Amino acid sequence: MGLTTQQLISWKQQGRPIVALTAWDYAFAQLLDKAGVDIILVGDSLAMVALGYETTLPVTLDEMLYHAAAVRRGVKRALVVCDLPFLSYQESISQAIHAAGRVLKETGVQGVKLEGGHPASLETVARLSDIGIPVMGHVGLTPQSVHRLGYRQQGNTEAEAERILSEAIALSEAGAFAVVLEHIPANLARIITTKLPIPTIGIGAGGDCDGQVLVTADLLGLSEKKPPFAKSYLNLREIVIGAVNDFSQEVRERKFPESDQL
Ligand SMILES: Nc1nc(=O)c2c([nH]1)NC[C@@H]1CN(c3ccc(C(=O)N[C@@H](CCC(=O)O)C(=O)O)cc3)CN21
Ligand SMILES: CC(C)C(=O)C(=O)O
Numbered sequence: 001m002g003l004t005t006q007q008l009i010s011w012k013q014q015g016r017p018i019v020a021l022t023a024w025d026y027a028f029a030q031l032l033d034k035a036g037v038d039i040i041l042v043g044d045s046l047a048m049v050a051l052g053y054e055t056t057l058p059v060t061l062d063e064m065l066y067h068a069a070a071v072r073r074g075v076k077r078a079l080v081v082c083d084l085p086f087l088s089y090q091e092s093i094s095q096a097i098h099a100a101g102r103v104l105k106e107t108g109v110q111g112v113k114l115e116g117g118h119p120a121s122l123e124t125v126a127r128l129s130d131i132g133i134p135v136m137g138h139v140g141l142t143p144q145s146v147h148r149l150g151y152r153q154q155g156n157t158e159a160e161a162e163r164i165l166s167e168a169i170a171l172s173e174a175g176a177f178a179v180v181l182e183h184i185p186a187n188l189a190r191i192i193t194t195k196l197p198i199p200t201i202g203i204g205a206g207g208d209c210d211g212q213v214l215v216t217a218d219l220l221g222l223s224e225k226k227p228p229f230a231k232s233y234l235n236l237r238e239i240v241i242g243a244v245n246d247f248s249q250e251v252r253e254r255k256f257p258e259s260d261q262l
């Protein structure tokens with residue numbers, strides 16, 4: 001058995017930070033798990049970083065299932081959570097149960113994440129949690145609402161900050177085991193983190209959350225564009241282009257293969 005949601009909740013009480021990153025395939029999931037990442041998220045951001053779409057909206061449940069199964073095969077210790085994609089859970093509670101059930105049954109991942117803290121999504125989170133499906137909430141900037149919100153920071157006004165705080169509290173009361181806080185002021189994230197009994201996982205939400213998540217492609221310098229809050233620890237695009245150029249040159253100069261590479 002790997003990590004459980006209960007263990008992650010106890011880490012909040014102990015003040016032990018939670019490390020989360022995204023993955024969309026077996027190879028990277030295995031690397032992240034071996035490196036000791038605690039939560040591996042099969043994020044719907046894969047629509048943009050792996051599939052080349054403009055937004056996260058086009059990715060389908062079947063595509064998420066395909067990637068989640070690959071990720072799950074690479075992971076021994078981390079808790080794996082899969083984003084429910086746009087319109088796979090908003091139509092009705094039974095649609096959400098069906099989608100989340102397929103994710104758990106067909107891929108073996110341990111939880112799902114869904115965006116939003118409005119009354120309908122709270123009801124959905126409560127029902128999924130009640131039937132034993134661990135749910136991670138997600139408030140602040142919710143990219144599935146890009147056409148309403150854009151990618152701007154959320155919670156700048158007093159009223160918006162109040163709303164995001166009450167959504168986070170309500171998600172926790174509905175049974176979510178953790179909540180992602182995306183692109184909100186650090187002050188607001190700190191207040192939410194203090195008020196919630198469950199871990200907050202921040203992305204562009206300052207340093208006082210219980211954990212941090214990034215899109216792995218951003219951390220590695222692999223994405224074409226990254227949000228202003230994402231830190232690159234490597235420039236993998238440059239490294240890959242360099243290696244491909246070296247190979248190309250050796251092929252064109254008939255230097256590869258050498259006799260021991262036949
Ligand atoms: N590679 C990648 N990393 C991510 O973190 C990520 C994705 N993709 N795709 C899904 C969402 C979209 N995210 C984003 C994307 C862009 C900004 C951004 O550029 N924000 C600027 C400009 C906002 C505007 O359009 O006015 C900002 O200053 O907030 C923020 C979050 C975060 N998520
Ligand atoms: C950035 C995280 C929280 C996400 O939802 C995603 O990668 O889709």
Ligand SMILES: [Mg+2]
Pocket residue numbers: 043044045056083143
């Ligand atoms: Mg997502």
